[in-house]
Amino acid sequence: MDFSFYTSHEIIFGRGKIAELPEITGRFGRRVLLISRGRFVQESEWMERLKQAMKSRQLEVRDHALPGGEPTVTEVDEGANLARDLMPDVIVGLGGGSSIDTAKAVAGMAVHPGSVADYLEGVGSLRIKKPGIPFIAVPTTAGTGAEVTKNAVISGVVEKYKKSLRSSHLVSRIALLDPELTYTMPASLTAETGMDAFTQLVESFISNKAQPIPQALALHGIKLVDKYLAVAVRHPDDSEAREAMQLAALLSGMALANSGLGAAHGIAAALGALCNIPHGRACAVLLPHVLEFNLPSCITAYSRLYSQLSDFTVDSELAAAEAFVTRVDRLTREINIPKSFSAEEVPVDRLAELAKASFGSSMSGNPVAMNDYEVEKILRKVTAK
Numbered sequence: 271m272d273f274s275f276y277t278s279h280e281i282i283f284g285r286g287k288i289a290e291l292p293e294i295t296g297r298f299g300r301r302v303l304l305i306s307r308g309r310f311v312q313e314s315e316w317m318e319r320l321k322q323a324m325k326s327r328q329l330e331v332r333d334h335a336l337p338g339g340e341p342t343v344t345e346v347d348e349g350a351n352l353a354r355d356l357m358p359d360v361i362v363g364l365g366g367g368s369s370i371d372t373a374k375a376v377a378g379m380a381v382h383p384g385s386v387a388d389y390l391e392g393v394g395s396l397r398i399k400k401p402g403i404p405f406i407a408v409p410t411t412a413g414t415g416a417e418v419t420k421n422a423v424i425s426g427v428v429e430k431y432k433k434s435l436r437s438s439h440l441v442s443r444i445a446l447l448d449p450e451l452t453y454t455m456p457a458s459l460t461a462e463t464g465m466d467a468f469t470q471l472v473e474s475f476i477s478n479k480a481q482p483i484p485q486a487l488a489l490h491g492i493k494l495v496d497k498y499l500a501v502a503v504r505h506p507d508d509s510e511a512r513e514a515m516q517l518a519a520l521l522s523g524m525a526l527a528n529s530g531l532g533a534a535h536g537i538a539a540a541l542g543a544l545c546n547i548p549h550g551r552a553c554a555v556l557l558p559h560v561l562e563f564n565l566p567s568c569i570t571a572y573s574r575l576y577s578q579l580s581d582f583t584v585d586s587e588l589a590a591a592e593a594f595v596t597r598v599d600r601l602t603r604e605i606n607i608p609k610s611f612s613a614e615e616v617p618v619d620r621l622a623e624l625a626k627a628s629f630g631s632s633m634s635g636n637p638v639a640m641n642d643y644e645v646e647k648i649l650r651k652v653t654a655k
Contacts, residue, residue, distance in 0.1 A: 273481040278418045278445040287448040292323040299359025305373040308338030311365040341372040346386040353380035362406045367414025370407045371422035378402035390433040398437035407442040410451040412515040413463025415523020417445035432543040449516040461605040462550030464499040469553040470522035473532035477635040484525040491521035503605045530635030534560040540627035554607040558599040613654045621649045
């Protein structure tokens with residue numbers, strides 16, 4: 271047995287913990303670069319209170335507010351140039367996975383020359399070789415687990431791609447998770463981000479790179495999502511469900527960072543880059559079909575997962591594995607995930623192109639090797655006729 275395990279240097283979790291962020295930030299110095307994306311976070315009441323609390327502690331806060339959407343090469347390069355000019359003592363990323371990935375990439379690139387494109391997997395040839403500016407991650411959604419991962423997903427501007435900036439040096443110094451920040455997420459976002467976390471948990475558990483520590487974490491996270499996601503979607507003010515989903519998302523990030531992912535994430539990356547399909551929804555729609563494709567090689571793993579989720583006994587290991595796939599599909603229906611993408615979202619004449627674009631780093635973890643034809647076949651199942 272041979273493995274390593276990376277995660278954030280410190281994880282702070284609990285309701286109301288956002289109130290501690292000014293003091294925590296001040297540990298690193300006075301100059302703070304605050305990075306966020308989208309009005310959902312930027313116009314929230316807690317964000318204004320946070321900035322006032324930071325200023326009351328004599329922290330010099332530069333607010334770098336970006337529009338909603340996933341980080342692009344241009345935005346990371348501009349943010350890195352800003353950080354090089356300001357030389358902040360700490361960078362704080364607040365928001366969903368896109369906000370945190372932006373801040374993570376800016377923190378790393380601030381101490382490295384050139385464009386972030388030069389460092390992306392499958393695009394550039396350079397690598398992150400040293401720690402960047404200390405980085406604090408504060409997620410406001412429960413899905414990506416980006417607060418504890420060692421990669422940031424960046425989109426091309428001229429060339430359409432989504433590629434990872436990856437290094438153990440990118441792991442956050444502190445991850446602060448306050449489930450109360452997720453209470454105002456709408457039902458659709460709760461469902462999609464929750465299924466992103468669930469897909470990460472399942473794919474890391476069955477990955478051909480799976481390791482014992484992340485598998486144990488993933489197993490606990492899978493049980494949390496199975497029990498609480500539908501509750502959080504139907505009852506957004508249920509504090510127990512929100513806390514459980516925030517923990518599940520955290521565990522999903524720890525698992526994927528150390529065991530990799532699989533085909534659902536590989537195909538979702540292509541759908542995001544070429545068709546602008548939201549990542550969580552792409553994963554949610556794809557996961558049951560990818561699980562079905564992988565089933566012959568994952569009977570034991572699926573059976574183990576089913577036994578953890580259900581008290582019902584079945585006749586065989588194969589029956590239990592099939593029941594797990596059915597259970598996942600039923601969960602997506604319960605939280606109103608659509609069965610397919612519309613023809614306008616994913617044109618049929620682009621399926622071959624999408625299939626070829628699906629073979630990034632995520633796909634390499636899939637337990638069954640796939641080819642273009644098999645990926646395209648899955649895409650046809652989830653594309654409206």
